[in-house]
Amino acid sequence: MIDLTVIQVAIIEDERVVLDSLMAFMGKDPSINVVHTGYSIEDFLSSAKGKKTTPNVILLDVNLPGISGIDGIAPLKKQYPGVNIVILTTFEDSDHIFRALKAGACSYISKQTSLLLIGEAIKIVAKGGAYMSPAIARKIVGYFAPEKKKPKNLTERQNEIVALIVEGKSYKMVADSLCVSIDTVRSHIKNIYRQLEINSKAELIRKSYNGEL
Amino acid sequence: MIDLTVIQVAIIEDERVVLDSLMAFMGKDPSINVVHTGYSIEDFLSSAKGKKTTPNVILLDVNLPGISGIDGIAPLKKQYPGVNIVILTTFEDSDHIFRALKAGACSYISKQTSLLLIGEAIKIVAKGGAYMSPAIARKIVGYFAPEKKKPKNLTERQNEIVALIVEGKSYKMVADSLCVSIDTVRSHIKNIYRQLEINSKAELIRKSYNGEL
DNA sequence: ACGAATTTGACATGATGATGTGATTGACAA
DNA sequence: TTGTCAATCACATCATCATGTCAAATTCGT
Numbered sequence: 131m132i133d134l135t136v137i138q139v140a141i142i143e144d145e146r147v148v149l150d151s152l153m154a155f156m157g158k159d160p161s162i163n164v165v166h167t168g169y170s171i172e173d174f175l176s177s178a179k180g181k182k183t184t185p186n187v188i189l190l191d192v193n194l195p196g197i198s199g200i201d202g203i204a205p206l207k208k209q210y211p212g213v214n215i216v217i218l219t220t221f222e223d224s225d226h227i228f229r230a231l232k233a234g235a236c237s238y239i240s241k242q243t244s245l246l247l248i249g250e251a252i253k254i255v256a257k258g259g260a261y262m263s264p265a266i267a268r269k270i271v272g273y274f275a276p277e278k279k280k281p282k283n284l285t286e287r288q289n290e291i292v293a294l295i296v297e298g299k300s301y302k303m304v305a306d307s308l309c310v311s312i313d314t315v316r317s318h319i320k321n322i323y324r325q326l327e328i329n330s331k332a333e334l335i336r337k338s339y340n341g342e343l
Numbered sequence: 344m345i346d347l348t349v350i351q352v353a354i355i356e357d358e359r360v361v362l363d364s365l366m367a368f369m370g371k372d373p374s375i376n377v378v379h380t381g382y383s384i385e386d387f388l389s390s391a392k393g394k395k396t397t398p399n400v401i402l403l404d405v406n407l408p409g410i411s412g413i414d415g416i417a418p419l420k421k422q423y424p425g426v427n428i429v430i431l432t433t434f435e436d437s438d439h440i441f442r443a444l445k446a447g448a449c450s451y452i453s454k455q456t457s458l459l460l461i462g463e464a465i466k467i468v469a470k471g472g473a474y475m476s477p478a479i480a481r482k483i484v485g486y487f488a489p490e491k492k493k494p495k496n497l498t499e500r501q502n503e504i505v506a507l508i509v510e511g512k513s514y515k516m517v518a519d520s521l522c523v524s525i526d527t528v529r530s531h532i533k534n535i536y537r538q539l540e541i542n543s544k545a546e547l548i549r550k551s552y553n554g555e556l
Numbered sequence: 557a558c559g560a561a562t563t564t565g566a567c568a569t570g571a572t573g574a575t576g577t578g579a580t581t582g583a584c585a586a
Numbered sequence: 587t588t589g590t591c592a593a594t595c596a597c598a599t600c601a602t603c604a605t606g607t608c609a610a611a612t613t614c615g616t
Binding site for chain 2: 561562563564565566567572
Binding site for chain 1: 441444445446447448449450467468470471472473474475476477478480481483484487488506508509510511512513543544545546548549552
């Protein structure tokens with residue numbers, strides 16, 4: 131018989147050092163019981179068959195071999211409907227954060243966070259709450275705020291070009307739309323890429339969709 | 344001379360008991376300095392003229408006489424651009440929460456929260472972070488998740504490839520990631536484009552970000 | 557065991573994209 | 587008046603993408 135007052139936790143983490151310290155810490159906490167671990171999503175799911183205990187909380191790394199932690203959220207929730215996913219990672223950019231949340235993660239915690247706080251976060255999500263690291267929570271609230279977009283000093287013209295590119299247009303189409311030479315568009319794109327520190331259309335589109343410009 | 348290491352806090356709260364206990368607690372914390380208080384938005388703003396100190400953080404009640412705390416956020420931010428607004432309230436319904444966030448609040452805390460945690464929250468927002476009570480954070484993450492999955496007819500492998508492309512990878516990088524030939528990736532992409540009736544990477548990324556697959 | 561769907565791969569070609577160097581023009585500020 | 591900056595355009599070159607045609611190996615359901 132499983133003690134329902136004890137939180138059943140699973141951990142998916144490929145770094146031994148991190149996994150070991152998490153295990154060691156939780157082993158000392160009587161209210162937490164680590165029932166299952168894995169080095170990757172695939173590893174975890176394949177070995178999940180033989181388990182009879184269902185985790186309440188899954189502590190999930192993002193940078194995993196094979197399927198990424200974020201892409202792994204869906205299969206994990208399929209295997210364990212209603213499980214609480216806690217992302218534990220070093221990636222703190224908006225892109226990763228929002229993709230994780232959209233996939234159904236309920237907490238997103240920086241690996242900088244102390245073990246004590248991670249333990250607290252687990253207890254919080256097990257009770258139906260959610261915990262976010264301060265810097266991450268700030269990015270999330272920033273999503274809602276009317277945001278005075280002061281960010282990327284992009285020129286009016288540059289924003290115009292970005293808008294067309296994001297719509298899926300080619301350089302040629304943008305040039306025609308704006309009635310300028312395709313070389314002009316190229317020139318603008320080069321400057322935009324340099325200013326945004328990116329080097330592909332894909333990244334530009336992603337940034338745009340994440341409101342990062 | 345104002346000590347910049349000390350957080351300048353203002354409090355707007357109409358309940359004497361609450362205000363007094365907040366003041367008493369913060370008076371004991373050397374890193375917090377309460378510079379201004381008010382019983383209402385109007386009261387606070389009118390008496391703000393005579394003050395020379397600018398608050399870093401404003402602790403704001405929602406249920407105030409006159410202008411509500413939420414409607415007061417805009418004028419407060421106009422008076423003190425860049426100030427961090429911390430909502431402290433008993434209202435925990437989604438409506439109040441999201442209206443406050445949209446108005447520019449960066450933290451939303453239940454009045455059930457201990458004075459200790461409220462103090463922590465103030466320090467967190469002063470450092471550029473954000474803190475949410477667990478139950479409130481859960482409602483916020485819930486805002487992102489309710490994505491109804493209408494999976495397109497794409498194959499597992501195809502979805503894998505789309506995921507990598509959307510991350511900004513080139514065909515070559517995708518091929519390497521999946522340990523297949525670049526021609527195989529090309530082949531998949533061709534099929535994906537035909538099935539989705541698109542013809543550019545940009546459109547693929549757009550559809551992906553719009554949850555259209 | 558048969559056929560359909562999936563996955564893999566090769567070869568080819570024209571279009572588009574990424575990046576560099578360099579030049580001209582007009583606007584606005586020091 | 588002299589800069590700086592935004593916007594315009596011209597080459598140039600190599601990488602990547604979009605598309606086509608064809609085909610072998612694999613998986614899977616009936």
